[in-house]
Amino acid sequence: MANIENLLTIKNLHTSFRIKDTYYDAVENISINLNKNEILAIVGESGCGKSTLATSIVGLHDPINTKITGEILYKDLNLAAISESKFNDVRGNDIGMIFQDPLSALNPLVRIGEQISESLVYHTKFTKEQRKERVIELLNQVGIPNPERVVRQFPHQLSGGMRQRVMIAIAIACKPAIIVADEPTTALDVTIQAQILDLLKELQAETKSGIILITHDLGVVAEIADRVAVMYAGQVIEEAPVEELFNNPKHPYTRSLLNSIPQMNSENEKLQVIQGLVPSLKNLPREGCRFSSRVPWLDANTHEVNPVLHEVSPGHFVRCTCWKHFDFESAEGGN
Amino acid sequence: MWKTIIRRILIMIPQLFVLSLLIFIMAKFMPGDPFTGLVTPDTDPNRIEELRIQAGFYDPWYEQYYRWITNALQGEFGDSYSFQVKVSTLIGERGLNTLWLSLLSVTLLYAIAIPLGIIAGRYQNSLPDKLIVLYSFISYAIPTFVLALIFLFLFGYQYPIFPTSGTVDVQYDPGTWGYFWSKVYHLLLPAITYAILGTTTIIQYLRTEIIDAKRMDYVKTARSKGIPISKVYTKHIFRNSLLPIAAFFGFTITGLLGGSVFIETIFGFPGMGQLFINAISARDYSVITALVMLFGFLTLVGSLLSDIIMSIVDPRIRIE
């Protein structure tokens, strides 16, 4: 891409939750940036901290049980340390958010039109008439047929796909520079998933916004992402442009994720997956290579003591050094 | 919707029929009859027998039931022997008293409980929340009659700021402001007692609903729009949390119309609850049967009312 314009810079972000008076990092020291006109995918297994990261960017954590340190820089603001009322000027206006399950993310008692125009009330000087027009325009933009009727309907009267389109309309109502989408297609049927992804891609091309797309579906990543960050246990363990990541994955975790996608032409081949689960927040390893417990056959000295991200090729970062010693044959031998 | 409501009303007819049959049969099995009460040492037993025959006491039960139900359908439940007036007049009078008491009680109840529940839910674990929860536990633990007696003692006798019985002072003429205020004045103490005792459920319910609602995804969506938090509460949290309370409103109001036995008895308030107790101790069957019929009817109406309210406040629900 020619002139890359940075939109959002995250530096050393820690987001921790309180469990019985102790704070545990769910997002641990993440540094990443989002550029204009870019779709940055964040992937990783359930519980690795993807939603926690997304929620930190939009500032939706409950301040009583959550502690956020580090920086989330947008324009001249540090969103990690901004007051709630100042954040309200940014949320909905500069950053829009799309949630996973559109049924629960829409208020069942409020009409669609009202839910979309709500953010216009606070972020624009539109008159009531202008807001109405804008809502219709948005519904058209996200491909909802018969918008005049839909504005008066309630969420339960729409299909799942239509609801997610409404969510997208809400997120883009004020033309935000950044859209954070937390698994926007997970709750939808496969055919609808593709439509929603197409819509996101289309909107992004139109508005040149930056999208942070959270997913655990590498198919989705391959389809629309420009850059990918892979998370494991609260950390980014690999980051690369999308093609580079798919062609040249380095970290054992990334490789096992890629290997766990069933291939159409490899019916006879055994699926190669690393066993084990992401540990729960309280039991997360806090030192050394977080992934070491899942590759126990690798010698301890193949890991770094304090693993950091290394740039292995331009724009391609990998954490720790264990990837150099990892291959699936030895994994099977080790099992 | 109208269709459904009419159908629901039609379904009530067989329900009420079965109820009336049960009530009638039970009343027949009860010991004694209205004439037992008339017996004094110098009454002639033959005279009583005559009266019984005259009143149709020895007719087959279905004939008696038929007589009773056809009259009842015309709002005619016979005479109350213990009050020496027509049952319909008696219930009309007492019912009106209880109606006013209920309306005032419900208004006070919601006026106290809703703000407290909202504060407790919104500022969970704060000092006000803890005090409200403490208050609601105390009001839950106190039996009705104890609180009623304490209030009566304190505000009726010790500091006599409220009247201790009756519904209105005699010196006022109906229709004047003085009459109206005197009525409200008489209602206040029992209504406050009722309201205080009823708040627990509503406060606790509302508090939990709000605490749950705060965690809902749609609240996150609302916050992600960047609208002020107070607006998120009024538009997205309170509204949704009040749903179950609105749904219960039908039952609350019709339940109240049954009157509260304890409160009416202790405050000497001539309402339905007191009437019911008096009728039972006097074995005034014509009054008892009429009242039980009425309570059954109110329960059915209450549930219909609740369904109608639900379908109005919650767009997801359409009564079928």
Ligand SMILES: Nc1ncnc2c1ncn2[C@@H]1O[C@H](COP(=O)(O)OP(=O)(O)OP(=O)(O)O)[C@@H](O)[C@H]1O
């Ligand atoms: N409010 C919270 N309080 C305490 N722990 C939390 C909270 N939210 C998340 N966690 C924990 O933080 C970790 C990361 O959760 P997060 O929801 O960010 O994962 P995720 O990657 O989005 O997973 P999924 O794919 O299931 O959505 C998990 O262990 C989770 O249990």
Ligand SMILES: [Mg+2]
């Ligand atoms: Mg998640």
